[in-house]
Amino acid sequence: MSRFWSDHVAGLSPYVPGEQPKILDLLKLNTNEHPWGPSPLAIKAMQEAANDRLRLYPDPQSTALCQAIADHHNVSPAQVFVGNGSDEVLAHVFNGLFRHAGRPLLMPDITYSFYKTYCRLFDVPVEIQPLADDFSICVDDYTRARAVLPAGIIFANPNAPTSMALGLDDIRGIARANADIAVIVDEAYVDFGADSAVALLSEFDNIAVVHTFSKSRSLAGLRVGYAVGSAAIIEALVRVKDSFNSYPLDSIAQAGAIASILDRDYFRRACQAIVDAREALVADLAALGFEVLPSAANFVFARHPQHDAAGLASGLRDNRILVRHFAQPRIDQFLRITVGTPDECQRLCQVLAVLLGDQK
Numbered sequence: 001m002s003r004f005w006s007d008h009v010a011g012l013s014p015y016v017p018g019e020q021p022k023i024l025d026l027l028k029l030n031t032n033e034h035p036w037g038p039s040p041l042a043i044k045a046m047q048e049a050a051n052d053r054l055r056l057y058p059d060p061q062s063t064a065l066c067q068a069i070a071d072h073h074n075v076s077p078a079q080v081f082v083g084n085g086s087d088e089v090l091a092h093v094f095n096g097l098f099r100h101a102g103r104p105l106l107m108p109d110i111t112y113s114f115y116k117t118y119c120r121l122f123d124v125p126v127e128i129q130p131l132a133d134d135f136s137i138c139v140d141d142y143t144r145a146r147a148v149l150p151a152g153i154i155f156a157n158p159n160a161p162t163s164m165a166l167g168l169d170d171i172r173g174i175a176r177a178n179a180d181i182a183v184i185v186d187e188a189y190v191d192f193g194a195d196s197a198v199a200l201l202s203e204f205d206n207i208a209v210v211h212t213f214s215k216s217r218s219l220a221g222l223r224v225g226y227a228v229g230s231a232a233i234i235e236a237l238v239r240v241k242d243s244f245n246s247y248p249l250d251s252i253a254q255a256g257a258i259a260s261i262l263d264r265d266y267f268r269r270a271c272q273a274i275v276d277a278r279e280a281l282v283a284d285l286a287a288l289g290f291e292v293l294p295s296a297a298n299f300v301f302a303r304h305p306q307h308d309a310a311g312l313a314s315g316l317r318d319n320r321i322l323v324r325h326f327a328q329p330r331i332d333q334f335l336r337i338t339v340g341t342p343d344e345c346q347r348l349c350q351v352l353a354v355l356l357g358d359q360k
C-alpha cells in the first residue's frame with residue numbers, strides 16, 4: 001500500500017477480464033466474441049470516416065448515432081446514452097444512479113462480475129440475492145416488500161455466465177414492484193434469443209436497458225455500448241458524463257456503429273447463425289455427457305458430472321482452445337463456452353471427446 005492512497009483505493013481489487021491472448025492461432029471461445037466479422041457496410045463506413053474525418057473533433061453528443069439507435073428501438077433520442085463499450089455505460093449508471101445513494105443495490109450472486117467491481121469503485125453497498133438451485137434468477141427476491149428502499153436493481157438478461165434468460169413478464173413484475181428505484185437490465189446477450197425489456201419502456205419509467213456492439217454486432221474492438229431508458233434515467237447518465245467534459249465516442253466508432261445499426265439484414269443473419277450453431281453445440285455437448293444450462297446467449301454454460309472443469313479447461317488450452325472457467329463457489333464445475341462457427345464448435349467437441357476418454 002502506498003502512502004498516497006486513500007483507504008478507498010487500497011480496498012480496490014481489479015476486475016479480472018477474460019484472457020485476451022497475444023498468440024493468434026488459438027481458438028478463442030472464452031470471451032463471447034462473434035466468430036464473424038462486422039457488417040461490411042460498417043467496415044466501409046469506418047474506412048470512409050478514417051479518410052475524411054480524423055482531422056476534426058468528433059460530435060461530442062454522437063447525435064447521428066443516438067438517432068439511429070432511437071429509430072432502431074422506436075424511442076426518442078433523449079432516451080439514448082452511448083459510451084465506449086457497455087462497461088463504460090455501466091460506469092455512468094453506477095455513478096449517476098447508485099453512487100451516494102447510501103442504500104444497497106440488489107443483484108444476483110452469480111452475474112456479471114463487473115457489477116461488484118463498480119460497487120467497490122463507486123462505494124455502493126451490495127445486497128446479494130442467491131440464484132435458485134436451477135441457476136435461474138429468483139424473481140420473488142426482487143419483488144417482496146423491504147424495510148429499506150434499495151438504491152436500485154441490476155441484473156444481466158440473459159444472465160452471465162449462466163446464459164439463462166428471464167421472460168418479459170418476470171421483468172415486468174420486477175419493474176412494477178419497484179416503481180421508485182431504477183431497474184437496470186444488462187442485455188449484452190439479448191439478441192441471441194431472449195426478449196428485450198426495451199418493449200417495456202412505454203409502460204415503465206424506472207427501467208433502463210444496456211446494450212453492446214461487442215457481441216451480436218461483432219464490434220468488440222470498436223468499444224461501443226449504449227443505454228436506452230426513460231428520459232429521466234438517461235438524463236442522470238448525461239449529467240455525469242457532461243461533468244467530465246468527455247467525448248464518449250470517436251468519429252470512426254460513431255460511423256461504424258451507425259452503419260452496423262442500419263445493416264439490419266446482416267445483423268439478423270449474424271444472430272441466426274449463432275442460434276443455429278448453439279443448438280448444434282448443445283446437442284453435441286449433451287451427447288458427450290455434459291449438462292448444459294438452457295442458453296439464450298452466444299455462449300453455453302456446461303458441466304460434466306464425471307470430469308473436473310478446471311482440468312478440462314487446461315486440457316483444452318493445451319490443445320490451443322480457450323474457454324472460460326470461474327474458480328468461484330457454485331459454478332467451479334462449469335465451463336463457459338462461446339458459440340463459434342460450426343467448424344470451431346466441432347473442433348472443440350472433438351478435443352473434448354479425447355480429453356474425456358483420456359480422463360476416464
Ligand code: PMP
Nearest residue numbers: 085086087112156188212214225
Ligand atoms: N455486460 C455483460 C453481461 C458482459 O458479459 C459484458 C462483456 N464481458 C459486458 C457487459 C461489457 O461489454 P462491452 O464493454 O464490450 O460492451
